[in-house]
Amino acid sequence: MAATVFLALSPTWNNGFVGYDDPAYVTQNAHVNTGYTWQNIVWAFRGAHASNWHPLTWISLQLDASLYGLDPAGYHLTSLILHVANMLLVFLWLGDITGHRGRSAFVALAFGLHPVHVESVAWVSERKDVLSTLFCMLTFLAYTAYVRRPGLTRYLAVAALFAAGLLSKPMLVTLPILLLLLDWWPLQRKESWPRLVIEKLPLLALASLSAAVTVWAQREGGSLTALDRLPLGNRLANAVISYIRYIGKTLWPADLAVFYPFPIPIPAWEVAGCVTLLVIATWLAYRERHRRPWLMAGWCWYILSLLPVIGIVQVGMQSMADRYLYVPMIGLLIASAWQAAESAQGSLARIRIVTAAASLALTACAVLSWRQAQVWRDGATLFTHAIEVTTDNFVAHDNLGVELDRLGRPEEALAEYRETLRIRPGDRNGEENFAQASFTKGERLLGQGDVNGAIAAFRDGLRFRPRNAVALTSLGAALARSGQSIEARKVFEDCVQADPSSVEAHYDLGLVQQALGAYAEALESYDAALRLQPGFGAAQAARAEALYTLGRYRDAWDAVLAARAAHAGVDRGLADRIQANK
Helix, strand or coil, rough: CCCHHHHCCHHHHHHCCCCCHHHHHHCCHHHHHHCCCCCHHHHHHHCCCCCCCHHHHHHHHHHHHHHHCHHHEEEHHHCCCCCHHHHHHHHHHHHHHHHHHHHHHHHHHHHCCCHHHHHHHHHHHHHHHHHHHHHHHHHHHHHHHHCCCHHHHHHHHHHHHHHHHHHHHHHHHHHHHHHHHHHHHHCCCCCCHHHHHHHHHHHHHHHHHHHHHHHHHHHCCCCCCCCHCCCCHHHHHHHHHHHHHHHHHHHHHCCCCCCCCCCCCCCCHHHHHHHHHHHHHHHHHHCCCCCCHHHHHHHHHHHHHHHHCCCCCCCCCCCCHHHHHCCCCHHHHHHHHHHHHHHHHCCHHHHHHHHHEEEEEHHHHHHHHHHHHHHCCCCHHHHHHHHHCCCHHHHHHHHHHHHHCCCCCCHHHHHHHHHHHHCCCCCCCHHHHHHHHHHHHHHHHHHCHHHHHHHHHHHHHCCCCCCCHHHHHHHHHHHCCCCCHHHHHHHHHHHHHHHHCCCCHHHHHHHHHHHHHHHHHHHHHHHHHHHCCCCCCHHHHHHHHHHHHHHHHHHHHHHHHHEEEEEECCHHHHHHHHHCCC
């Protein structure tokens, strides 16, 4: 089983880091990529980073950095080993508490081979998924041991492992309720429900503390801003639809993407249909709770474990995410495997049919996972695929633009940024990237002598970042070169207002004012530049000419001497005229 899962996802070894979160988590995070040190461990526990507080995940990545440096193969190997370990723990734990090793093997293999889980394994930033699930499964094993032989030491082991899971990823906050579910089936504990609930109170306290810290961390990182943009009605509607879509991805794992855009508007008929399906499924599971308890247990596992990330409290801009299905899918697999096995009992033909269907499903999952792992080869491949399998995916277009920029393909990158802004005109991330790409294009065209093209590119970017002083300075210089001095003066005036500390803006404004004959104004601009940078020789040289024109010959000569002291060139003829008149 371990070899099968390992081989199916082995293409992740050839993958690199992607530009989506991996820089913040590893490649550009000096607290991680410098390795396993005491200072870095303290940093992992101190404060929120990347909108999360999961210190054990940071420490795990720090350990990888100590072992592998910045070789992505090592990070992928660790995640793959953790995933294989999770699959084996599912098998060992489920087989132990139910006594059905064949059904447990199917659940474990389906969990390990399912292509939806490739995201959690192939994305280095999602180390928190595989690590937290490792502690989740160890918590289940420890809890089973506690139920069989209750004692304080065993209970403390349960609490410690649960805390470790929360310190890896707080999505496990519903685990105490899952333990109550396991008390009913398959553990079938005979104690009264009030006693079982009281038994879970310390664990619920840990979960509540983790939830509070998570909300704080998300607010600190700005990831809860979606609450302001998405009314509760939209979030509830998307949550209902997502519950059904996740089941669809489990049954038919096609068109998997790193990002699924939030659908607005959401058709009322779609919401009503999904609510109806959820109600029917819940009613059927409840009706069969005595004869087929695994249906109710598996269904509730799915609903409850997915609840923290279903989007009622919206974090980010996605409508759903494959990684969120990592633990919840186990519930669906348990219900399906047990029901299929029970339906086949008593008939050799049915047993053969169910066995063949299970084998075919697992084989298909292995093939699809092999292919899906290669989608994560690099950022360009990942986001190109996301654009192909989704509609109006502004995040994918924006991130593909970043990747193309990094690969030295600026024109293609700019096209992706334009598409981002077409789909989502008010997207701040897209506006920033489009503006920066336009400014870079303008600088390149200006260097090539295409002044008009540069002007157009700068103006494109300034539509979204109108107070960018560097771009305004470059646009003013391009306008001045093209003979549009009046327009250039207005641009430099805007630049000085946007950034009064810009020496270059004051100096360039003075040059344009001087070219337009406004010598007194030019002198004020040069003086402003020199107040910011007293040794600015070029400003002194230009100031000398303005002072000479205004008839202030002695001041002009002082400016000439100051320019020469700063090793700035002064026109020889101008200097001679100033010296003769002083």
